[in-house]
Amino acid sequence: MACNSPADISGKLVGVNDEGVKLYLIQPNSLQEVAASYFGKVIDSAVADEDGYFEFHNLPAITEPVLLEIAVKQPGKAANYLNNDDPTNSNYMPVVWKAKPLQVTAGVDQFQKTFSIEDPSEVNYALLELRDIRQAAYENYLAGKQWQVKDGSQLLEKEHAILQYQTELMKFANNTEYFLPALVALRWVSPGINYERVPEFLVNQCDKWKKDQPDHRWVQQLCQMSDRGNLPVLEGDFFPDFELPMLNKDTLSLQEQLGDKLTIIDLWASWCAPCRKENREVLGPLWEEYHDRGLQIIAYGLESDEATWRKAAERDGATKWLQASDLQGDDAAFLKRIRIRTIPANFILDDKGRVIAKNVHGEDLTELVKRYLQKE
Template identity: 30%
Template sequence: MRKILAIFTLALLSFSCQDDKGYAITGSAENIKDGTKIFVSEISNSNRPQRVDTTEVKDGQFELDLEDNDNPKLSFLEVEGQNGNVIFISENKEINFELFKDSLRASRVTGGKENKVLEKYLDHLKAVNKKMTEVRTEVKAAFQNQDTAKINKLRKTEEEILDNDKVFKQKLVKENKDSFVAIMALTDLLRMKSLPSSEIRKMYESLPENVKQNAIARDLGKQLENASATEIGAKAPGFTAPTPEGEELSLKDAMGKVTVIDFWAAWCKPCRVENPKVVKIYNKYHDKGLNIIGVSLDRPGQKERWLKAIEDDGLEWHHVSNLQFWNDPVAQKYGVKAIPATFILDEEGTIVARNLRGDDLEEKIKELLGEE
C-alpha cells in the first residue's frame, strides 16, 4: 500500500525566497516546565536534519532570533524529553508555535505564506490518511467474513480517495507555483505514481525558475529526467556492469531481437518465485531471438549468494551486478525502487513494455517475435 504521508519522512527541501523580513521563532509551551530545551533543526545538504539553534522555555514561552534565511528550508522543532517534532518551513518571518505537550504533531504553526500553504497540505494528508486507515480496517473485516461484494465496493472507495488526493495535489501546485510546498506535492505524486512522470514533469517545468533552484527541487528534476528516460517508447539507457566472472558486459552486447532487463536479487522472495516462469519463457523463445540480462541488487560481500541463486534457479542468461544493493547504479538509472522489475525492449532497444509477468510477459514476447 502506498504511503499517503510519505512527505513526513522526506527530510528534504530548501528554497529561495525574496521576502526577507527577519527569521525569528516565538511560541507558547503550556505545561512544559521552565528550562526545557527547544531545538530547531533543518535539512542540510546531506538530506538529514541538523540542529541549528537552541532556546529554553521560560514562563511557558520561548523565543529565538535566528540568522536570516535566504533559502528557506524544511525545518523541525523538537522539545527536550518529548517524542516527535513539529514540521515547518523556515522563512524570513516571525513564526509562531503553539505547542501541546502530549501531542507535538497536533501543535499549530503560524507565520509566513509558506507555512500557511504547508498547513493546508498537511491537513489534507492527515485527512486522507485517516480515510484510508478506516477503509483498510473495513477491508480486513470483509476479508475475514469473505464478503466479496463489500471488498470490491471498498476497493472502489480506495480508488476514489486516491483520485481525490491526486486532484487536490494538482490543484495545489497550479495555485501555488511559487511555493515551496509545490515541490513537496509533486514529489509525493511521483513517489506514489499517481500520474505518469511525463505529466508531473510538465507541472515541474511550469514552476518559476527560482523555485527549482533548491537542492530537493533539483533532485526531483533528476528523478523526473530518469523516469522519462525509461518510459514506454523511450530508448533504453545504456549501461555496463560486472558479470559473475568479473568481466564487463554492456546492454548493447546482451541485446537480442527481444531483450528483457530483469532486476532481481537472491534475497528477493517474489523474484525467486517468479524465476521458474521466466526460465520457462526463456527456454521456449531464446533460440527465436529472446535474450535476458539479469541485474542483481544483491548486497556488498554477498557475491556467493548471488551466484548460488543463479545456479539453484537455473538462470542461464546474461547476468551483471555491482553488488551495491539499492545503490546499484543501473537500478538508479532505471529508477528501480522495488523488485522484481522488468523492462522489455524491441530489436532497436526501445522500451515497449514494463513489469510484465507470467502469461502477459510471454504474450508480449510472442508478439514482438512475430509468433502465432
C-alpha cells in the same frame, strides 16, 4: 521569555505537565538539511512556561521567505534532532517565515500532527496540507505494519507500501505552486536522501523549479541531485547496450537480444529471497506463456561464484531465459553503468529498447506484460 520585544514566532504547547519543556527554532542551510536530523542550524530556543506558552525572538533578517523548523526537544537527543520515523509522533514542523509574526499551537507529544497556525498564509496553509497528506499516507500504508524482511520474504511488500506512501507526497510536490512546500515534500519522500527507486521524481522537480526559481541555491542543489549521470536509467530512456557474459559462456550484446515486442531486464541474486520467488512464481510462467509471442527475459545476477549462480538458476527453472553475470558481485561494470544498487530491480523495455516501466513485480508485472502484448 525574558525578552520584552514583540515575538517573531509565539505559540502554545498543549499538554505540558511540567515547566521547562524546551523548543528550538532550526534553519536548514541547504536542501539536504531540510527535514534532516542533526544538520540544521539552531538559531533560537525557548522554554515553555507552566501554561505552555513560548516565544522566539532571534529570527534572521530576510528579504525573501525562509523555511524554518520548530522542534520540541526530545530526551537524550540533540537540539536539532528531528523525528522522521513516525509522523504521528514527529517532534517538529516546517513553517515559512516572511518577517511577520506567526502564532502557532501544537500538542507536546504529537507536535507535527496537531500543529496549527493562526490565520496561515497560503504557503503555510500548503505546508499544513502537506502535513495532513503525509499523516494520512503513513496511516494508510505504513502504520502498524510488520514485515518479515530478515529472510527477504516480504521485502517487496514493504517496498511497495513505501512507494505508495511516497507517491502521495510526490503528487503534492508535482502539483503544488509553492516552492518551499514542494521541497519539504521532496525531502519527506526520502529523509535519507535515497531516490534510487524514484529518480524520475527528482528530474521532474528540477525541471519544474528551475523555470520558476533558477537562481535559488536550493534549486541548483536539487538539479545537481537530479543529474542524469548520477541516477539509474529513467523511464523513457533507451536502455544502454552492453556486452554481457552469459551462463552458457557466450558473450552477447544486450541490444541484439531484445524481444520482438517486450523485454524484461531482471536484476537478481542467488542470495535474494524475493528474487528467487519472482523467478519461480512470476518470470517462469510469463516465459512459458509469452516468449513465443514476443517476450524476452534477460537476467543479470549479482554473483561472484559461478557454481552458486548456476545452481540457483537451475533450481528456479531460470535457465530457460538468458542469464548474464560478470561474477563481480555488486561491483560489476554493468551495475555501475545503469547505476543500480538495490535488488530486486527490473526494467521493462519495448521492442526498440526504450524503458516503458521499472521495478514492477508480482501480479503487477504479469498484468503489465499481458496488457502490453494483447495491445500489440
